[in-house]
Every structure is written in C-alpha cells, then in structure tokens.
Amino acid sequence: MPIVQQTEDVLPQGLPDEYAFVTTFKFRKTSRKEDWYLWQVYDKYGIPQVSIRLDGENKAVEYNAVGLTKDAVRAVFKNPEVEDLFDRNWHKIGMRVDSKSVSLFLDCKHIETLPIEEREDIDIQGKTVIGKRIYDSVPIDFDLQRMLIYCDGKQSEQETCCDIPGGPCEQSLVTEAPPLPLPTPKPTSAEQKKPAVVNCSCPAGERVRPSRSKVTLSKAGEPPCLTCKKFNISLMIKESKLFTVYEQEKFDLQRMLIYCDGKQSEQETCCDIPGGPCEQSLVTEAPPLPLPTPKPTSAEQKKPAVVNCSCPAGERGETGLPGATGPRGEKGDPGLKGAEGPPGSKGQKGERGQAISMKGDRGEKVRS
Incomplete structure (x- = not known):
C-alpha cells in the first residue's frame, strides 16, 4: 500500500x-x-x-x-x-x-x-x-x-542541494590559519605561594551506552553536578505528520547542562569547541605550583568526610508499557493469477472389464 x-x-x-x-x-x-x-x-x-x-x-x-x-x-x-x-x-x-x-x-x-x-x-x-x-x-x-x-x-x-550525493553544494575556502600557542613564562617565588586555581575543563570521557539520563539542577553560582562523558547515541525517529523518516544516526555529545540561573547561557564561552571561536588573553602570570598538603591532625581526622558532587551513573529504568494496537489495515488488492501448474503423474492401470450379453429372441423362418 x-x-x-x-x-x-x-x-x-x-x-x-x-x-x-x-x-x-x-x-x-x-x-x-x-x-x-x-x-x-x-x-x-x-x-x-x-x-x-x-x-x-x-x-x-x-x-x-x-x-x-x-x-x-x-x-x-x-x-x-x-x-x-x-x-x-x-x-x-x-x-x-x-x-x-x-x-x-x-x-x-x-x-x-x-x-x-x-x-x-x-x-x-x-x-x-x-x-x-x-x-x-x-x-x-x-x-x-x-x-x-x-x-x-x-x-x-x-533550499540547498548539499544533501544530494554528488549534487551542487556551495563550499567556502578557509583563508585564516589557527592561532599559535603562546609561551608560558616561568613563575616567580611570590606567585608560587598563591592558592591553587581549580581547572574547570572536562577531561575526555569514556564511551557509554545510551540510557535514560538524569539531570541534577544546581543553585546559581554553583557548578552543575554532572560528570563529563562522551555519548554515542543511536536514534530512530519516525515523524508521520510530515512523512519525514530519519535513518539510524550516530552523533557525539560533549556536554549538556541546565542552570537554575538563566544568565549562565550568556556567560558561556566556546573554548570547548575544537576550532571554535575562543577569546584568548595573553598570559602574564603562570599558574601557581601546588602547595604541599599538611598531614591532618587527630582532631581533623574525626571530621565527617566531604561528599563529592559528581553524580554516579543512574540505574537503568524499567521497560515502558507496550503501545496500543493499531487499527486494522484496508483490504488489499487481489493478487495476480498464478502460473499454470505442471501436468499430473500417469494414473494406475484399471481392472479388466466383464462383457455382459443377453440371448436374443429366435427368428422366424422365411420361405423363398
């Protein structure tokens, strides 16, 4: 149909x-x-x-x-x-x-x-x-x-024709080279005594299976409680209203965040996009070296441990209920006439028949 x-x-x-x-x-x-x-x-x-x-x-x-x-x-x-x-x-x-x-x-x-x-x-x-x-x-x-x-x-x-294999598609020529890395000056002794700065860049995540993800909201000014992972998500979407069918696709997701403060969307930078626009400033001070960690006293050891904010992987959700049974389809058109079959096998020999005769009436004698 x-x-x-x-x-x-x-x-x-x-x-x-x-x-x-x-x-x-x-x-x-x-x-x-x-x-x-x-x-x-x-x-x-x-x-x-x-x-x-x-x-x-x-x-x-x-x-x-x-x-x-x-x-x-x-x-x-x-x-x-x-x-x-x-x-x-x-x-x-x-x-x-x-x-x-x-x-x-x-x-x-x-x-x-x-x-x-x-x-x-x-x-x-x-x-x-x-x-x-x-x-x-x-x-x-x-x-x-x-x-x-x-x-x-x-x-x-x-409309463009970039979705047609081998079709006409406008291509732009890149004329600007990527920026060169800036040299890092050696820190002074005074700079080394400054407190350490926490790096907010996310390390490369592991490849995980797609699942029903849980997002934890954080208060304004606090970092979101999310781990950095790289997702390989396979989608199969069938949208019947416009007859648009998307085949099975894969894409990489670097991060997805929800802030409770709407202004955070304006304060985001694009330094995490490979080759993307990123405001870079000249580094005049090197990052301070880490200070040695003093040995905790017996009183400090009795304090409760600080809870890590990173969110563990959630449990897999239950399987959803089956969908409703669809309406019965329309009756199809009659099929074409099939091809003529091969001749049948030769039948068995029948039994011999019996002749049945009856004696006729006696005829009259005719004189010549």
Missing part, C-alpha cells in the same frame, strides 16, 4: 494561499516510466484536491488543484531540463505555489514559472497519499529521503 495519512493529522489547518513543496528522492528501474502521484490530497469522497504528478512516459511534472471558478487548474512542466529528473540518480524537487503562479525548481535551479487560476481551499476530512500509481492506485517503488511542506513559498528558493 502507498503511504496514507489522514489530512487533518498532516495539515490540520489546510494549505495556505502560498506555500512550498520540497522533496528529495530517486526513481528505481521499475518506476522511471510510470505515471504516478508523488503527492496527492483527496477529500472524504475520494475527489482529488491537490497533487503533484510525475509522467514518466512523457517526462513531465504536473501540478493539479481544485479551481475556484472551474473544476481544476493545472501547470505542466515539460522541457529538456525536466527530462534529467527521470534517471536513477538522487534529485530534489522544489515547487513554489503562489496565488496566481507555480514555479518549479530542480536540483536547486529554477526551471520555469507558469500562471494558474485561483484555487479552492482543500478539504482536510480526506486523506493524503505518497507514491500512488494513477490508474490503479498501486504503490510505486522509489527511494524517498525527505518531503516537506513550508508555509513560506520562498523556502523553495532558499
């Missing part, structure tokens, strides 16, 4: 007068010459409201919508640049829909702008479909990376 969602779940307020449709996908061998709807919205009676059609036989892209003064309005884009869409490579389609025109962008390049008449508002009581063949509603075999609808039509022009 194609991807089907209730329109009121996907577009609860309908479509605005001006919007942008953006998708990144590629055809497969079996779908290059098909005639199908990449995206379609129809009402509760099954009447199409708006759609984007890909005509593989004529190599054209078509926009259709319900007209305000006529049954339907449409714009057909067909030229040599559009024909490049129907291969087996990744492509990005951007369509800007305005009140009186429709513009097509292919691989971040403006192809054409066509005029259209006024459109009617869509009925959100129907359904929204992705990847459906026109004449029999059979699902189309194609690869979909992303599909988005923006309320601002200009977004179709601001």
Whole structure:
C-alpha cells in the first residue's frame, strides 16, 4: 500500500494561499516510466484536491488543484531540463505555489514559472497519499529521503542541494590559519605561594551506552553536578505528520547542562569547541605550583568526610508499557493469477472389464 495519512493529522489547518513543496528522492528501474502521484490530497469522497504528478512516459511534472471558478487548474512542466529528473540518480524537487503562479525548481535551479487560476481551499476530512500509481492506485517503488511542506513559498528558493550525493553544494575556502600557542613564562617565588586555581575543563570521557539520563539542577553560582562523558547515541525517529523518516544516526555529545540561573547561557564561552571561536588573553602570570598538603591532625581526622558532587551513573529504568494496537489495515488488492501448474503423474492401470450379453429372441423362418 502507498503511504496514507489522514489530512487533518498532516495539515490540520489546510494549505495556505502560498506555500512550498520540497522533496528529495530517486526513481528505481521499475518506476522511471510510470505515471504516478508523488503527492496527492483527496477529500472524504475520494475527489482529488491537490497533487503533484510525475509522467514518466512523457517526462513531465504536473501540478493539479481544485479551481475556484472551474473544476481544476493545472501547470505542466515539460522541457529538456525536466527530462534529467527521470534517471536513477538522487534529485530534489522544489515547487513554489503562489496565488496566481507555480514555479518549479530542480536540483536547486529554477526551471520555469507558469500562471494558474485561483484555487479552492482543500478539504482536510480526506486523506493524503505518497507514491500512488494513477490508474490503479498501486504503490510505486522509489527511494524517498525527505518531503516537506513550508508555509513560506520562498523556502523553495532558499533550499540547498548539499544533501544530494554528488549534487551542487556551495563550499567556502578557509583563508585564516589557527592561532599559535603562546609561551608560558616561568613563575616567580611570590606567585608560587598563591592558592591553587581549580581547572574547570572536562577531561575526555569514556564511551557509554545510551540510557535514560538524569539531570541534577544546581543553585546559581554553583557548578552543575554532572560528570563529563562522551555519548554515542543511536536514534530512530519516525515523524508521520510530515512523512519525514530519519535513518539510524550516530552523533557525539560533549556536554549538556541546565542552570537554575538563566544568565549562565550568556556567560558561556566556546573554548570547548575544537576550532571554535575562543577569546584568548595573553598570559602574564603562570599558574601557581601546588602547595604541599599538611598531614591532618587527630582532631581533623574525626571530621565527617566531604561528599563529592559528581553524580554516579543512574540505574537503568524499567521497560515502558507496550503501545496500543493499531487499527486494522484496508483490504488489499487481489493478487495476480498464478502460473499454470505442471501436468499430473500417469494414473494406475484399471481392472479388466466383464462383457455382459443377453440371448436374443429366435427368428422366424422365411420361405423363398
């Protein structure tokens, strides 16, 4: 079955007068010459409201919508640049829909702008479909990376093609070299007697398994009670409202903090970002050397120990309850007729039959 969602779940307020449709996908061998709807919205009676059609036989892209003064309005884009869409490579389609025109962008390049008449508002009581063949509603075999609808039509022009493998992508040239390290002067005897300064930089953390993390809030002016660890978190997010599917991704998390004082976000520095902007000042005084620790007296040894503020790893939470059972799916189309089977084996020889005869009546003698 194609991807089907209730329109009121996907577009609860309908479509605005001006919007942008953006998708990144590629055809497969079996779908290059098909005639199908990449995206379609129809009402509760099954009447199409708006759609984007890909005509593989004529190599054209078509926009259709319900007209305000006529049954339907449409714009057909067909030229040599559009024909490049129907291969087996990744492509990005951007369509800007305005009140009186429709513009097509292919691989971040403006192809054409066509005029259209006024459109009617869509009925959100129907359904929204992705990847459906026109004449029999059979699902189309194609690869979909992303599909988005923006309320601002200009977004179709601001999209980049850096997500297309081998596609055009703006790259900037780095002209500034990283700053050189500053020499550290030798401390004087007076500087060595100053109290030691605590270093707040976090050491390299160990790799841990993702779990339900607990965050401890601290009072204003106190350091947060968090340990520095490097996380390797694997996420699988399925967002049905915009039909956006994110495959399994990995990313590195260096730190995540919550302060009770909102001003701490303005006082943060970016010195912990590798290669990031960091205000560096000339060091005129070397850090003081650590002072020898005096041996505690018997009275000091009887004092209670100071509790370390670092938070230990929390216990793993319980498994959540199973989700509710989903609704029963629609009845599928009947399958194709199977191939003719091989002939059966030769049967066994039957028993010999018995002849049954009856004696006839005696005939009359005929004189010559």
